[in-house]
Amino acid sequence: MTPLEFPKGFLWGTATAAHQVEGGNDNNDWWDWEQTPGHIKNGDKSTVACDWWNGERYRQDFDLAQSLNTNAHRLSIEWSRVEPREGVWSDAAFSFYRRVLAALRERGITPLVTLHHFTNPRWLAQKGAWEARAVVPLFERYATRVVQELGDLCDFWVTINEPTVYLYAGYVNGSWTPGKKNFSLAMRVGENMLRAHVAAYHAIHRVQPHARVGLANSITPLVPANPRLWLNRTLAAFQHRTYNHLLLLALQDGRLHFPMGNARIPEAMGAQDFIGVNYYFSRRIAIDLAQPAQLFARPLPPRPWGVSYDAELNEWFGKGEINPDAFVETLKWCARFGKPIFVTENGICDRDDDFRPRYLVQHLAAMHRAIGNGAPVRGYFYWSLIDNFEWAEGYALRFGLIRNDFATQTRTPKPSAHLYARIARENALAADVMEQ
């Protein structure tokens, strides 16, 4: 077996998000959502999380990231910290993020900063957050301010993380704040997110002309359970278009598409410098006309992946099927947009690290195959650097390369962290790594 080498200058990164690691984020809508019993598994709360805010433990985590030979890290700014009340900016919060970004750069790690990763300031949530068009200039102003304050430390930005996950969980199945089930409202939220991304894209470039700006798109390939059935194929294609394609299409041709609307948004055309891909699994879907909230589809149980699944994986697999081949197809599909691609998230929840090494190697080999097929992938950010607060799943699902004992805040790199360190150091998947 010959080693699989990656292009020179490839970014080997890890990823986190503010609310999941900082702790003490008590001025946003997720904090409020967590206080209601039943919203978060086991009654978990984000309270201290990984203690980045009060304990400034990001320093030790970045030491570990450096020891893993990574050269990039994706993190997010918490809007409710830097703008705690509408139009009021916090110098203390900006100083904190300056320390965080400087800590990365001192360790030779390039920051990729996300401006919105699921949470909204409480004042914005009280105004309807993304349901109202008023969010667009508010987000544009926030983006402008962040880049003015932090632009000397970072020039690589994700405006919004996984807009379709936000609108699906918050407005279609209602499992996340604000807990609504209203498809047309979901489409309005999506349109506002698109418009806000476009406004922020141009605003960031006004402050920092050389910036690289994109979205982190959640892309889940949707495979028809019975490809011979026309209706099943059509349904999968419609879901793919709604879930994976709608925003990318609007950024390509400058207009909305069914079912989001048909408005022309000329300033959207070309408003992304790279394609951010968050890829975890594919989903096999069958027709189910009794499930309008699921867009008339029923996900089927996953097919085996060559390992027996434990409870944690089973729980997660309920949502999808591990499928490295679909990762290859996803990256090849993304190449059609003619922009560099960054895998802004990919990973697996696996508390004991039984399956992570296998998942990691298979997905990196898949990414290598996609690159060989012409997909311009320039970097990969493993989700996540460290076990953290996994939204409605609380601390039950552990995605980290580094174990966190939340009671003592003790960090322990898992075997897959050492594996990732070797891959990053060699900028390659060595033959013995793949054989193992």
Ligand code: IFM
């Ligand atoms: O933890 C999340 C992250 O916030 C967004 N993408 C998926 C991850 C794992 O579920």
